[in-house]
Amino acid sequence: MKEGPDIAQIGALIGDPARANMLTALMAGRALTATELAEAGGITVQTASTHLAKLEGGGLLTQRKQGRHRYFTLSDDAVGKLLESIMGFAASRGHLRHQPGPKEPALRKARICYDHLAGDYGVRMLDSLIAGGAISQVDEALSLTANGEGHLKSIGIDVTGLKSTRRPLCRSCLDWSERRAHLAGSLGKALLANFLDKGWARRSENSRSILFTPEGDRQFLRLFPVEA
Structure with a gap:
């Protein structure tokens, strides 16, 4: 064919x-x-x-x-999504260059995955949002609930603006180091940008790591209390 x-x-x-x-x-x-x-x-x-x-x-x-x-x-975002999918698929089939998970502890804890948070903190954030009823999950499909919309607006996320874009609001992305899902889509991008804007975290100059400050750690764990 x-x-x-x-x-x-x-x-x-x-x-x-x-x-x-x-x-x-x-x-x-x-x-x-x-x-x-x-x-x-x-x-x-x-x-x-x-x-x-x-x-x-x-x-x-x-x-x-x-x-x-x-x-x-x-x-564009479609290329990032394609690469994320391939990386997740490769990890799920055991095709890894090293032992499972990044060697660098900071990279395992939190890193950027194109434009959203990945690693242990990324998985924890999605787990917490689902457990708290902010995001509903049916199979792999994610959607923001009314309660979740109010909660996210209270911490400075412009949910209305995000809904007006063509990009999906919530999307599940397989985390290749944790082997579980983290939050992608425009909401995942907005949350990471919010953490950076507040000074809770910064991007590493030499890797994909997202480095949280001590205060950023406290605030993040307070907002997302479910253990990943």
């Missing part, structure tokens, strides 16, 4: 080890240069440029110019 979408082309683009490493680096949500992505891929800048052109041509990456520099990002 030759009709329909060409999944082989997408699979080949993602399946190359260097390209896979570069795409994973972009899961941190930052725009990176070709030099930075070459380092992530373990290849030369010249070779990276060839790979980046292929990824951009395949619709996985986009670039923008700022002065003499070119910065690359994932094309």
Whole structure:
């Protein structure tokens, strides 16, 4: 059968080890240069440029110019969702580069997964929201309840604004280190942004870790009291 979408082309683009490493680096949500992505891929800048052109041509990456520099990002949320799904599937089938879970304790505790919170804290947050009735779950489908909407508004989340966007409000994302779900979608993104804006946490410069302050830890555990 030759009709329909060409999944082989997408699979080949993602399946190359260097390209896979570069795409994973972009899961941190930052725009990176070709030099930075070459380092992530373990290849030369010249070779990276060839790979980046292929990824951009395949619709996985986009670039923008700022002065003499070119910065690359994932094309859109759909690419992030695709990579999250592949990472979760690979972990569930035991395809890991190391032992299960990140070696770095900070990365296991809390990290960014494209634009939302993952790791132990990400799983704990979703567990707590479900246990408290803020989010309802039917199989893997998540939805925000009326009580949850009021609760989230009280901590500074613009739920009304989030509902006006085309992006799903709540989405379950398989956490590859915890092997359980954390919260993605526009609500997951807004909650992480809220923690960063309040100064409860900050992004690590050298990894995907989200580093909580002592006060941030206290506030987070108070808001999400269910043990993950």
